[in-house]
Amino acid sequence: MGVHGVMNVEVNVGPLSPEDVVAVARHDATVLLAPDALKEIARSREVIEGLADDVVPHYGVSTGFGALATRHIPTALRAQLQRSLVRSHAAGSGPEVEREVVRALMLLRLSTLATGRTGVRVEVAETYAALLNAGITPVVHEYGSLGCSGDLAPLAHCALAVMGEGRVRDARGELRETADALAEAGISPVVLSEKEGLALINGTDGMLGMLVLACHDLRGLVRVADITAAMSVEGQLGTDAVFAADLQALRPHPGQADSAANLRALLAGSGIVASHRGPECTRVQDAYSLRCSPQVHGTVRDTLAHAELVASRELASAVDNPVVTLDGRVESNGNFHGAPVAAVLDFLAISVADLASISERRTDRFLDVARNHGLNAFLADDPGVDSGHMIAQYTQAAIVSELKRLAAPASVDSIPSSAMQEDHVSMGWSAARKLRRAVDGLTRVLAVELYTAARALDLRAPLDPAPGTAAVRDGLRELVAGPGPDRWLAPEIEATVGYVASGTAVSRAQAAVGTLA
Secondary structure, three states: OOOHHOEEEOOOOOOOOOOHHHHHHOOOOOEEHHHHHHHHHHHHHHOOOHHHHHOOOOOOOOOHHHHHHHOEEHHHHHHHHHHHHHHHHOOOOEEEEOOHHHHHHHHHHHHHHHHHHOOOOHHHHHHHHHHHOOEEOOOOEEEOOOOOOOHHHHHHHHHHHHHOOOOOEOOOOEEEHHHHHHHHOOOOOOOOOHHHHHHOOOHHHHHHHHHHHHHHHHHHHHHHHHHHHHHHHHHHHOOOOOOOOHHHHHHOHHHHHHHHHHHHHHHHHHHHOOOOOOOOOOOOOOOHHHHHHHHHHHHHHHHHHHHHHHHHHOOOOOOOEEEEEOOOEEEEOOOOOOOOHHHHHHHHHHHHHHHHHHHHHHHHHHOOOOOOOOHHHHHHHOOOOOOOOHHHOOOOHHHHEEEHHHOOOOOOOOEEEOOEEOOOOHHHHHHHHHHHHHHHHHHHHHHHHHHHHHHHHOOOOOOOOOHHHHHHHHHHHOOOOOOOOOOOOOHHHHHHHHHHOOOOOHHHHHHOOOOOO
């Protein structure tokens, strides 16, 4: 933390943490370049400058790019070469990408610059940090990246801003000409030199930034899913016996064990569960959507753990082409290919769809008198006059249907580009964009389950829910009223979405039962 409680994130030669990325992207943490990073940047720049006057062509230093790499560029045209590269690659189209994504992208590009493997000058890295700290966000568009050679178009729009060109959003969110916004912030545009344009656009930073943000959100949402499942098991007079540790240990997947442990903690002390635990209960087994919650939720957790591992490796990477090696060589490579990141982005989208699907099935059971064990149809106050939560489940179903479409992988596609030089691409940016939409959809689906299950718990009175589930329900009741005649549902659903997305639902549960896995 810095002065007055403002968070500082130091960018050094080593990797950033996921928490660093979230802090800068979402919470405007101040970015500081470490002294060791500045030294390494300067050291590798000396290598590039030593090659600039070499009669032998060096890719990215004294040649064109991609399929045009065979042309040797004379010294007098090299500044123009860099400007032309950035301008021509800033070719995105469509809606603006979210501010947090652009900030994550810029921070991660800065992190690679700080490794000293790219050969840029110190002032280039310092200008990236200055834009982030001034809250200036380049306008980046939805379409333009094939995920190889990295996220070229999105990164080029950021490099264009560093040059003082194009458009940006200032700290107030207003659309500005870049030159005006930089002048107001006291930031001088950079005139790019040899190698620098290429170093600013050859990276997986966009797809990686979206992966890190998605993993952060999903780490909270898998806990929410355990909470909503516990509320549904309880509200539908299900049993907690199937979540016993010894039963779960017979299939030792770590995510399954964590989910089952959460369910046991959340259902401990439930008066509702205790009310039907005796021999008079004739139910043999709960439906899969209740009984198999740890198995499905656990699969999502294990997928997430794998994605977080891939993200950690990518955060530790220096992605550029060519790179300045530790012993001073300048070498071409293929590390900009987004395949490792693209694959886990798609993998997560599949798991998100499955998690939302089981949540919707649990919700639907509450609304059907043939399956909800004594509750009113659709949890309506006066069925027939009132519709209760009937259409809330429609909203869930519509989202789940879309999530299934979004689960179709982007990374299996490839369209050749650059005159067949770039003949196999990752489509990782596209995978990341659809995952963001999927995470938002999952948040809403879980919110509807929580909203519905909380109503069911109220309707089980005078039986008392468990302390854990009661705490979550009571927290929601501070935002949304309990059962009664039909009301306008949309604002109540949105309030519940906020309760979930903010982490408050998890905090309420943990205050009652301790830290959830």
